[in-house]
Amino acid sequence: MSRRILDVSNLVELIEKGTITVTKVENKIKACSDITETDDVTPEKFIESIQFLNEAKLFTNGIDFYYEFTGRNGVHIECAMKNPYLDEYFYVECEIKDGFSIEDIDKKFKETIFDRMDRKIAV
Numbered sequence: 001m002s003r004r005i006l007d008v009s010n011l012v013e014l015i016e017k018g019t020i021t022v023t024k025v026e027n028k029i030k031a032c033s034d035i036t037e038t039d040d041v042t043p044e045k046f047i048e049s050i051q052f053l054n055e056a057k058l059f060t061n062g063i064d065f066y067y068e069f070t071g072r073n074g075v076h077i078e079c080a081m082k083n084p085y086l087d088e089y090f091y092v093e094c095e096i097k098d099g100f101s102i103e104d105i106d107k108k109f110k111e112t113i114f115d116r117m118d119r120k121i122a123v
Contacts, residue, residue, distance in 0.1 A: 001068060002066040002067065002068045002078065003066065003067060003068070003106075003109070003110075004064065004065065004066055005065035005066065005067055005077070005109045006109065006110055006111065006112055007060075007111070007112065007113075008050060008053055008054050008060055008063070008065060009054050009060075010108050010109055010111050011050060011065060011077070011109070012050055012051055012054045013108070014105065014108055015047055015050075016051075018097060019096070019097055019100050019104070019105070019108075020075060020094045020095065020096055020097065020100075020105065021043075021094060021095045021097060022043035022046060022047060022092060022093075022094050023043065023093050023094060023095050024040075024043070024092070024093040025040065025041040025042070025043055025045075025046040025090060025091070025092050025093075026038060026039070026040055026041070026090070026091045026092075027039045027040075027041050027088070027089070027090050027091075028087075028088070028089050028090075028091070029086065029087070029088045029089075030086070030087035030088075031086060041090065046090065046092060062081065063079050063080065063081055064079060064080060065077060065078075065079045066078045066079070067109055069102050069105075069106075070093075072096075072102070073095055073096040074093065074094065074095060074096065075093075075094040075095075075096060075105060076091070076092070076093060076094075077090075077091075077092040077093075077094060078090070078091055078092070079092070
């Protein structure tokens with residue numbers, strides 16, 4: 001079952017800290033009902049792109065990221081642009097580094113700004 005990554009900055013942080021490693025990225029574009037194009041994207045290009053997306057705060061929510069765990073140390077991520085006329089998806093395979101668990105990754109993907117706050121807003 002896929003779950004939504006609540007903030008792209010959580011994914012960027014896990015990658016930059018070395019908690020997960022991007023191993024493979026595939027881009028699929030479906031322009032019409034019978035035309036589908038598939039391309040491989042380098043992990044470096046994908047990481048660079050999501051870092052730029054994360055910095056562009058106005059457009060951060062323009063792309064949805066979903067994840068599911070594959071085995072003991074794998075994470076499959078799907079992301080897509082919100083466009084009713086063109087289906088464009090990125091399928092990303094990641095590996096969880098030794099010393100980290102599925103629970104650690106799951107908790108980070110679900111983290112919101114409220115989880116990062118030191119004090120309570122209301123009592």
